[in-house]
Amino acid sequence: MPELRTEEFQINMGPHHPSTHGVCRLILTMDGEKIVKIEPVIGYLHRALEKICENRTYAQCIPVTDRFEYVTAMSCNQVFSMAAERLAGIEVPERAEYLRVIMLELNRIASHLIFYGVTAMDLGALTPFLYGLREREAIIDLFEMTCGQRLTYNYIRVGGVARDIPKEFIPKCHEALDTITEKMSDYEGLLNENPIWLVRTKGVGVMPAKLGIDYGVSGPVLRASGVDYDIRRDDPYSIYDKFDWKPSVRQNGDCFDRYLIRLDEIKQSIKIVKQALDGLPEGDIKAKVSPNFKPPAGEVYARVENSRGELGIYIQSDGGKKPLRVKMRGGSYCQLQALPYFGTDCFIADLVAIFATLDIILPEVDR
Amino acid sequence: MIWPIASAELLPLFSYLYELLESTGLPQPWLAVVVYTFLAALVFGVLSLLALFLVWWERKIAAHIQQRFGPMRHGWHGWYQTIMDAVKLLQKEDIRVATRDKTVFFWAPVVCFVAAFLAYVTIPFGEGLIVADLNIGILYIMAVTTFTVISLLMAGWGSNNKYALLGGMRSAAQVVSYEVPMVASILVVVLFVGSLSMVDIVQAQAGGIWNWYIFRLPYGPIAFCTYIIAATAEANRTPFDIPEAEQELVAGFNVEYSGMKFAMFFLAEFVNAFTVSAIAVILFFGGWHGALLPSWMWFLGKTFGIVLLLMLFRWTYPRLRVDQLMEFSWKFLVPVTFANIIIAAWFKYAGWYW
Amino acid sequence: MTLDLVIFLISSVVAVFGATMMITQRNPIASVLFMILSLLAQAVLYIQLGALFMGAVLVIVYAGAILVLFLFVIMLLNLRGRESLGQPSPPISLTVKYALAVLFVLELIMVVKSSFSSDVFADAGNPGVMVMQTDNFGAVNDVAVLLFQRYLYPFELTSILLLVAIVGAVILAQRSRDDDGPVDAASSGESEGKAAE
Numbered sequence: 001m002p003e004l005r006t007e008e009f010q011i012n013m014g015p016h017h018p019s020t021h022g023v024c025r026l027i028l029t030m031d032g033e034k035i036v037k038i039e040p041v042i043g044y045l046h047r048a049l050e051k052i053c054e055n056r057t058y059a060q061c062i063p064v065t066d067r068f069e070y071v072t073a074m075s076c077n078q079v080f081s082m083a084a085e086r087l088a089g090i091e092v093p094e095r096a097e098y099l100r101v102i103m104l105e106l107n108r109i110a111s112h113l114i115f116y117g118v119t120a121m122d123l124g125a126l127t128p129f130l131y132g133l134r135e136r137e138a139i140i141d142l143f144e145m146t147c148g149q150r151l152t153y154n155y156i157r158v159g160g161v162a163r164d165i166p167k168e169f170i171p172k173c174h175e176a177l178d179t180i181t182e183k184m185s186d187y188e189g190l191l192n193e194n195p196i197w198l199v200r201t202k203g204v205g206v207m208p209a210k211l212g213i214d215y216g217v218s219g220p221v222l223r224a225s226g227v228d229y230d231i232r233r234d235d236p237y238s239i240y241d242k243f244d245w246k247p248s249v250r251q252n253g254d255c256f257d258r259y260l261i262r263l264d265e266i267k268q269s270i271k272i273v274k275q276a277l278d279g280l281p282e283g284d285i286k287a288k289v290s291p292n293f294k295p296p297a298g299e300v301y302a303r304v305e306n307s308r309g310e311l312g313i314y315i316q317s318d319g320g321k322k323p324l325r326v327k328m329r330g331g332s333y334c335q336l337q338a339l340p341y342f343g344t345d346c347f348i349a350d351l352v353a354i355f356a357t358l359d360i361i362l363p364e365v366d367r
Numbered sequence: 368m369i370w371p372i373a374s375a376e377l378l379p380l381f382s383y384l385y386e387l388l389e390s391t392g393l394p395q396p397w398l399a400v401v402v403y404t405f406l407a408a409l410v411f412g413v414l415s416l417l418a419l420f421l422v423w424w425e426r427k428i429a430a431h432i433q434q435r436f437g438p439m440r441h442g443w444h445g446w447y448q449t450i451m452d453a454v455k456l457l458q459k460e461d462i463r464v465a466t467r468d469k470t471v472f473f474w475a476p477v478v479c480f481v482a483a484f485l486a487y488v489t490i491p492f493g494e495g496l497i498v499a500d501l502n503i504g505i506l507y508i509m510a511v512t513t514f515t516v517i518s519l520l521m522a523g524w525g526s527n528n529k530y531a532l533l534g535g536m537r538s539a540a541q542v543v544s545y546e547v548p549m550v551a552s553i554l555v556v557v558l559f560v561g562s563l564s565m566v567d568i569v570q571a572q573a574g575g576i577w578n579w580y581i582f583r584l585p586y587g588p589i590a591f592c593t594y595i596i597a598a599t600a601e602a603n604r605t606p607f608d609i610p611e612a613e614q615e616l617v618a619g620f621n622v623e624y625s626g627m628k629f630a631m632f633f634l635a636e637f638v639n640a641f642t643v644s645a646i647a648v649i650l651f652f653g654g655w656h657g658a659l660l661p662s663w664m665w666f667l668g669k670t671f672g673i674v675l676l677l678m679l680f681r682w683t684y685p686r687l688r689v690d691q692l693m694e695f696s697w698k699f700l701v702p703v704t705f706a707n708i709i710i711a712a713w714f715k716y717a718g719w720y721w
Numbered sequence: 722m723t724l725d726l727v728i729f730l731i732s733s734v735v736a737v738f739g740a741t742m743m744i745t746q747r748n749p750i751a752s753v754l755f756m757i758l759s760l761l762a763q764a765v766l767y768i769q770l771g772a773l774f775m776g777a778v779l780v781i782v783y784a785g786a787i788l789v790l791f792l793f794v795i796m797l798l799n800l801r802g803r804e805s806l807g808q809p810s811p812p813i814s815l816t817v818k819y820a821l822a823v824l825f826v827l828e829l830i831m832v833v834k835s836s837f838s839s840d841v842f843a844d845a846g847n848p849g850v851m852v853m854q855t856d857n858f859g860a861v862n863d864v865a866v867l868l869f870q871r872y873l874y875p876f877e878l879t880s881i882l883l884l885v886a887i888v889g890a891v892i893l894a895q896r897s898r899d900d901d902g903p904v905d906a907a908s909s910g911e912s913e914g915k916a917a918e
Binding site: 470511523 | 748750754757764773776777778780781784786788789793796797861
């Protein structure tokens with residue numbers, strides 16, 4: 001019997017599409033409702049951040065890194081500061097390290113809360129979005145209280161942090177964490193056992209661990225595929241080795257596991273922040289660093305575990321007060337480049353779910 | 368035949384109008400035309416207000432589920448917000464894509480709008496508050512609501528846009544699939560009553576809450592559940608809002624529509640939601656029957672209750688995928704409803720009812 | 722002039738207009754839409770005859786299911802734009818066409834004429850269906866009696882025929898086993914047509 005064939009056609013998802021989380025364009029080749037081929041087109045948000053950094057002193061680079069991955073700007077501050085500190089051999093005071101960990105983990109929680117809301121919204125449930133943003137608001141208030149900014153913090157500086165936390169920060173932070181812990185049951189109740197949610201996410205968009213490793217995918221997305229790899233533990237930085245926590249790992253690598261792993265990580269982060277708040281020592285918050293410090297010539301690569309995977313910065317220095325070359329490495333980029341290899345042979349609706357659970361943000365891809 | 372126009376059959380208001388016009392010596396066809404036009408205008412007006420109210424209500428309910436206030440600026444809790452929205456949409460530029468199919472693009476919202484309102488010819492809003500008690504009442508409603516799907520296909524095609532076309536296709540497949548379980552659920556009640564007329568169906572449930580079919584028939588609850596699922600799909604609401612799935616198809620069939628044309632689709636959607644809820648009330652919840660309050664209040668109250676149910680679905684559930692949606696209809700709903708019909712027929716045949 | 726007559730005139734003109742436009746349009750989508758228009762007008766005619774049930778069923782089955790399926794298929798095949806007229810027909814086939822058309826018109830006239838004189842279709846136990854307007858002509862009961870008692874076997878045979886068509890369509894459209902394709906919308910549409918029968 002001759003095989004019946006329908007004609008393939010191309011459809012543009014983006015650059016302006018409600019579920020590409022920014023200006024990403026996916027050229028989809030479709031066979032009916034099924035996706036045969038995905039071709040991501042990036043670069044709509046390119047701002048030449050790396051080049052801008054080359055024309056600024058190290059201290060002036062910090063606000064630029066805020067724009068790199070704005071959902072977790074703290075991590076970007078942290079990774080750049082870390083790189084510069086290693087290059088110049090600066091010791092960070094202990095209190096500053098504690099404050100950094102608190103901020104980093106709070107920022108991770110905030111980012112995962114956005115993920116929770118946006119993913120649910122992409123799958124058609126509009127209410128979780130508001131819930132996620134509501135709790136995130138408490139964390140953002142804490143940041144605002146500390147550094148006056150809500151999105152681009154410029155808080156973690158080379159040698160320490162910009163300023164100390166105010167008195168009321170610690171009780172407010174405990175309060176916010178308790179609220180989130182309490183509301184976690186709401187989040188899970190809304191979606192975890194919802195039959196529609198399960199059929200939409202379980203077994204959808206399975207990313208094999210090997211594929212993930214091959215394409216440099218890291219972070220929660222890789223851990224959801226069963227790879228137990230967390231930079232906070234495996235390449236310890238700051239003072240993460242002082243706290244009692246463990247990376248969350250899931251085995252299936254489908255959208256549902258990618259979703260669950262974020263909820264797990266929120267819980268782990270809450271644990272870390274609570275320990276850090278309890279153990280917060282007194283002391284300096286910033287080492288003495290000249291604003292125009294000149295690190296010796298050389299190169300360094302520093303990396304942190306961000307909520308979207310490995311966030312790395314490579315700096316090459318010629319001994320001047322400005323970096324010679326800066327390279328930024330974001331987790332979203334690797335996830336987007338792996339997408340065409342496991343995101344095909346599914347429906348548009350599945351692609352939306354996959355895209356959402358990869359938690360790609362485009363500024364990080366385009367830089 | 369057949370135009371049942373005698374003053375006694377009309378609402379009191381209209382029989383008065385009828386007599387008034389008759390006394391002026393207006394000849395027969397024009398008399399009927401005038402009276403029916405007034406009747407149509409009344410139904411249209413009431414329903415437009417209802418639809419506007421439903422939009423506002425949905426926004427408020429969504430807001431309160433989501434821990435916000437919703438519209439607050441226009442009047443008490445923003446009660447005339449949707450009216451202002453309608454005025455705004457009326458004034459907006461009617462953007463027409465250059466590559467559209469001119470006629471089809473123009474007529475799609477009109478067909479959708481008209482189809483949504485046509486159903487109200489046979490819906491009894493209260494005792495005697497019915498435009499025409501057709502003896503095929505429920506079947507008539509099924510017939511006119513099928514035009515909604517044609518209009519969605521027309522919109523998808525006329526826009527000459529791939530997203531719109533996909534939306535139109537999806538809606539056609541969806542509505543055609545869910546019509547089967549919907550009609551099958553309705554049949555269970557029709558089988559028991561032995562009449563398709565809406566008034567007969569409501570009258571058969573007179574005399575207290577235990578005579579409502581959802582409680583009276585042992586298979587009633589199943590029929591109601593299957594009906595409300597199929598009806599949610601028919602009205603294109605979440606979790607079955609595949610045709611306009613915003614995150615996948617941008618806005619599906621109405622992606623190219625703006626201004627008043629968009630408003631017509633939008634209002635028609637709410638009118639459809641009200642229609643399926645009204646049918647649910649008539650079939651399963653005793654229609655206008657109830658104590659103390661006037662019958663139309665009971666009817667509206669019950670219908671708003673069902674609409675509330677649909678809204679709660681919408682704001683708590685994610686959306687199904689298009690193939691899962693089809694599978695759910697053909698592999699689950701259709702067998703269940705058919706089995707339910709067989710059970711109902713057996714009960715009827717054996718005379719086991721009370 | 723009664724309202725009945727006015728409505729009859731309007732709807733019959735619309736029906737004829739829709740039918741004419743349907744066969745003269747080049748754009749297949751427009752053809753289908755005009756066919757729907759024509760069917761609607763016919764439904765109004767049925768309702769005027771008092772056959773409300775027939776009118777509703779006409780709309781549900783044809784406009785609601787079958788023509789939606791047509792639209793669906795045409796849109797899937799993307800038959801946008803105009804078909805070319807192609808080669809003009811050879812004179813022989815043109816003559817045959819005109820002859821057939823004339824024959825058909827004659828036949829139509831005969832049928833219509835005879836249906837008014839009421840003795841062609843009428844036999845002793847079977848009053849002419851086209852002629853006799855009983856009190857509830859075309860009502861649910863009458864149709865049910867005809868379908869489920871008098872013509873039960875032909876009716877069931879028709880259903881089996883449709884079932885065969887559906888199975889055939891599913892087999893034709895089925896892909897290889899491991900490729901778990903989407904639910905075939907065309908076949909689901911057809912089974913709807915069956916269910917509405």
